[in-house]
Amino acid sequence: MQDNLEILSRAIKQWIPEDRPVSQAPPAKELEQILDLGLTHEGADQATLEQAIRDYLHYNPDVSQAGFFKLLYSGQNKPALLGDWITSLSNATMHTYQVGPVATLMELELIKQWNALVGFDQGEGVMVAGGSQANLIGMMLARHKACPDYKTKGAQGKTLVAYVSDQAHYSGEKAANVLGIGTDNLISVESDEAGRMKPAALDAAIELSKAEGKTPFYVCLTAGTTVVGAYDPVAECSDVAKKHDLWLHIDGAWGGPILFSEQHRHLLANSHLADSFTWDAHKLMNVPLTAAVILVKHPGALKACCSGGGGDYLFHADENADYNLGERSIQCGRRADSLKVWLSWKAAGNKGFSDKIDYLQQIKNQCVELVEQREGLEMLAPAVYQNVLFRYRPEHMTDEAQLRDLNIAICAEMRRSGGAYIDYARFKGRTGIRLILANADVTSEHLTELVDNCQRIGRELAAK
Template identity: 35%
Template sequence: MIYKDLLPMNMDGNAPTKEFLRRVADVCIEYVQHTFDRNSKILDFHQPEQLKDVLDLEIPHKPLNLDQLLVDCKDALKYQVKTGHPRFMNQLSCGLEVVSLAGEWLTAAANTNMFTYEIAPVFILMENVTMAHMRKIIGYKYGDSILAPGGSISNLYAALAARHKMFPQYKERGLFALPGELCLFTSMHSHYSMKGAAAAMGLGTNNCIEVPVDARGRMIPAELDRLIQESKAKGKVPFFVCATAGTTVFGAFDPLNEVADICQKHKLWFHVDAAWGGGVLLSKNLRHKMAGVERSDSVTWNPHKLMGVLLQCSTIHFKEDGLLISCNQMCADYLFQQDKPYDVNYDTGDKVIQCGRHNDIFKLWLLWRSKGDEGFEKHMDYLWEMTEYLVQKLKSQSDKFEMVLEEPECTNVSFWYIPHRLRTMKQGPERHKLLGEVQPLLKGRMMTAGTLMIGYQPEDEYPNFFRNIISSQAVNKDDIDFMIEELDRLGYDL
């Protein structure tokens, strides 16, 4: 059989269509089962040229049969990294929530666009209700929200809205509406998307001013105040401050109340990038880490990170309603007619710069329905419990591991593995240099073995170190014990 035997090419193709989709589903289900099998590898690593030899990736001139397509599906998953594996701790988005997966499957089957209520009525209402619930958790009484394609674009939306709020004529007049060079402020450890936003908005990366951080990676409020005053003295026009709630590497939470005070003092937009750390708002035990978030003007929050929703699922929330539509509306009447037979305020396409939007709400809504607020609170508390267990295990084997930060604020745990030859070497710059050289070598062995995946990077004066992420509910104490033993097995003789 080929594609012509399936719906819609063959209107009598119900049976072959059902059989083909069932077999594809079987391939996916088998993959999910292997994902949670701790005896299976996370990946079967091949170098790019090797993988091109193993896989048939060419686009054919004539149609292939459906059996070959099923083989292609199996091969794609065979060589794919199992990001839901309990021992995959490489990214901020780890794990595989089965209910969210079910939501993604239904989303693909519906295959609709989220720009009007006309074609996505159920999903638009789901987004409306879920975003309102998230704003209530943040502490906004009213406001507006949208799902965006990633945290970087969410941060860009915040900066665009801030500029529009301060200079509403910019939309029509562009640079001529500005009294001088605009500049924004973010911490040295913030996500690079703020620098990207400055570039995309025409401010220039030099006008994304990085604020120094303390020893734990948190923005220093006094330095923010100083830099704002310095920028004003140079004739620049500060308009936006981004505080980070959960930095990418250290997981640091900037002091939001103190930053809010400074923004209030200078009349600047206060944005919180909680793409990573936003999930703490769901736990009474952890919410204090984001004290002051309710004073912000906007918040980025990615449910595809700590909350475990499948990629991608990023939200941006505004305290003031109407800004999104005012900032981005282009009034394309061939899409967003105002005389439709329903309340057109439910249409979202004119709120965003991208027009069409993927349906990212259903997998979030369905997962939240399955857990409830109570289940997500337990989810967050469990991630912190596993993180604390890892920290204590690392500290108990200080001959083999050295912590970068003694007490991490989020589930990022940063450390160096110490191979046998360096365990008796005195502390100092040379030892740190050698440790920085060891970590990438150990990562290479890790990927070849396929049993474990942890990311590494340098930061400030620190040479390469591992940053272990726990954002999957599948991780348990046995996995953490295995990780520590496996690092020593793979790296002992480096």
């Protein structure tokens, strides 16, 4: 154990210097040649293992730095990181209270707090391996409500149809695949110019499915879309779902934490109207991957939908039976993700996360102002949450394909020259640079430098 501690200490103090580039991995084919990846019959010595750890850290993008804007998480949540280490140290698993007693009680407390934020008074939940799995279970719960026999007897000739917006995360498609719904039966409902689902289009799509003899069963709204951070209108879409008696899920994997903020929670007003809710703690809350939850308004729904087997050897009817989370889950062995989330929530309090969101909203607004002021830069969508999608557009250039190439080239050049790690994305046919502001260490100075660099690189590339 002492050896491990020393290596960890060296890794932190020496192998990840603060001034290293945000991203420095060469293309995969090159990196394959550099690394000693082969697993062999004979074991290796300590020095070989240490070198492997150094390489691992060296080539991985440094998501903790202020210059990392690529993904929906960045920065470092120190209590959560500590929790992650301790979780591995104890190696608890979450199917029964007996093998994860404190982790179970922490998970239950987290679920209570999450439900309070969403507004599910009697809500339940279970932690899952990411937002995609939470969305999968949301769809599964809806399937169970619409067709309680589906679990045991299968489709029985029914064609179930699910609805998401055309801006929804691709996990909806994965879920339709895994659950045997058929990905063609996942309907992408048109969104408006800000990326929000159009309630009238949702209603029309459901009516059409019914007219075709199909069985609508599930509406999934997004709170904070992946590309532009749009919030679907909950009350209006809830009316439509109610009219057709459909399960309403909200995918708040990215945008759920807005509920911490008194000032900004109006973006996700009426979340309590949903039947289930996805929340990722490994995105805006910066807990190390993975940490996510599926919350459900109706107590008992998870067990009814997910349980099956294990009663004879695992889920004993002892005094702790009510605390066994395993039957609510689709996993057997499940990592104890609660400790890292609980530690960081305990340390920050609701106020800590609320302050973080209020701060990030403030620097996001400054960033949008900068983009709007700079010659040649333009926003491609309203930035209501922490996504800023903009592009460089020289006056003479109107061709979308050319503009796309130029903005992709800006991202590549930024990385090549050791600058910030930014990425591109397409929204409504136009491609821009997507910044994700999720790290409260980012300052307005960082953003000014970044916007200046995008403008400068854009100008230089366009001149060539």
